[in-house]
Amino acid sequence: MTIEFARRPHSHIPAEPGKPYFIDKGMGDRAHLFTDLVTVYAGGPQTENSFNFFTVEGPRGDIIPAHSHPNTYEVFYVTQGAVRLFVEDLEGEQQEKLLTSGDFGFVPKNCPHAYRIERHHSQVVGVAAGPGGTFERFFETLGTATEELGLPRQPYVPAPQKFATVPQQYDVTFLPGHQWRTQS
Amino acid sequence: MTIEFARRPHSHIPAEPGKPYFIDKGMGDRAHLFTDLVTVYAGGPQTENSFNFFTVEGPRGDIIPAHSHPNTYEVFYVTQGAVRLFVEDLEGEQQEKLLTSGDFGFVPKNCPHAYRIERHHSQVVGVAAGPGGTFERFFETLGTATEELGLPRQPYVPAPQKFATVPQQYDVTFLPGHQWRTQS
Numbered sequence: 001m002t003i004e005f006a007r008r009p010h011s012h013i014p015a016e017p018g019k020p021y022f023i024d025k026g027m028g029d030r031a032h033l034f035t036d037l038v039t040v041y042a043g044g045p046q047t048e049n050s051f052n053f054f055t056v057e058g059p060r061g062d063i064i065p066a067h068s069h070p071n072t073y074e075v076f077y078v079t080q081g082a083v084r085l086f087v088e089d090l091e092g093e094q095q096e097k098l099l100t101s102g103d104f105g106f107v108p109k110n111c112p113h114a115y116r117i118e119r120h121h122s123q124v125v126g127v128a129a130g131p132g133g134t135f136e137r138f139f140e141t142l143g144t145a146t147e148e149l150g151l152p153r154q155p156y157v158p159a160p161q162k163f164a165t166v167p168q169q170y171d172v173t174f175l176p177g178h179q180w181r182t183q184s
Numbered sequence: 185m186t187i188e189f190a191r192r193p194h195s196h197i198p199a200e201p202g203k204p205y206f207i208d209k210g211m212g213d214r215a216h217l218f219t220d221l222v223t224v225y226a227g228g229p230q231t232e233n234s235f236n237f238f239t240v241e242g243p244r245g246d247i248i249p250a251h252s253h254p255n256t257y258e259v260f261y262v263t264q265g266a267v268r269l270f271v272e273d274l275e276g277e278q279q280e281k282l283l284t285s286g287d288f289g290f291v292p293k294n295c296p297h298a299y300r301i302e303r304h305h306s307q308v309v310g311v312a313a314g315p316g317g318t319f320e321r322f323f324e325t326l327g328t329a330t331e332e333l334g335l336p337r338q339p340y341v342p343a344p345q346k347f348a349t350v351p352q353q354y355d356v357t358f359l360p361g362h363q364w365r366t367q368s
Contacts (some may be wrong), residue, residue, distance in 0.1 A: 042290050
């Protein structure tokens with residue numbers, strides 16, 4: 001995906017690709033979506049659309065809606081707390097696993113998946129990319145860009161009409177009615 | 185890069201791409217190179233050559249040799265300890281920065297760079313990929329694959345002839361004589 005997005009006025013990611021840069025902890029491009037904070041440190045414009053790099057932080061909460069990505073492979077690497085990852089393979093076999101600091105989960109394209117943050121102050125490092133590009137701006141487009149540090153003070157609930165257009169632009173297919181038969 | 189490599193007999197990365205998987209902390213495909221432990225959790229075969237995901241752990245030590253990657257963008261995300269990253273842009277301007285837990289550094293293709301681990305038990309998460317592919321098997325090819333957990337008990341020094349062939353196969357160009365003018 002090479003969707004145009006407005007560069008943040010205070011972004012620490014250089015406007016010009018090809019420049020080395022450093023970003024202090026937490027100071028990437030931030031977005032709020034529901035209860036979570038997503039921080040983007042690099043994306044398609046920095047890597048010739050090869051990959052991106054972002055973190056997701058959130059409080060203990062509910063399982064997020066099941067979804068899949070037709071063209072995107074996704075890494076979940078937990079650096080803090082505990083996150084339960086649910087994933088279904090292309091044959092319909094389901095697995096779930098509680099990931100804690102240093103544990104890794106991999107979701108190939110087209111595999112339904114979801115997660116549930118099971119401990120406050122959890123953090124996941126994510127990479128989400130594939131041959132079609134990268135989708136790091138999904139979070140600020142469905143959610144909202146923010147200059148704040150930290151989790152949303154109130155959950156940010158997207159306007160309903162956004163769900164009709166934003167997910168497909170960013171290679172996200174929600175799977176309403178999907179059941180996790182593993183769910184404990 | 186789509187170099188063939190022998191799959192590890194005990195690898196937790198599924199032989200068949202397209203399968204979801206989980207890997208417990210430290211249990212990815214491990215290699216020793218000099219004083220460091222590199223652990224690969226995902227690579228080109230898992231992502232249609234879009235990206236990889238690995239960690240580098242090491243003791244406090246010397247600066248590694250300056251090098252660049254003609255086709256590879258590289259992420260340094262420190263999760264533990266302290267690592268000083270040195271990088272030069274395409275105009276020859278040099279920067280260095282001490283990264284600690286949660287800090288991020290980005291090195292575009294063709295930019296000379298090096299790092300020095302400045303605290304024992306440091307860990308860096310890396311992604312190294314570009315339009316030419318991924319290069320996660322560099323470490324076990326120049327160094328040595330291991331089933332051990334933890335850092336090398338003795339530094340693994342590659343045979344000199346390996347330096348003549350392995351780096352260029354994995355998009356690594358060493359820059360002998362390169363000077364870091366920033367070096368403190």
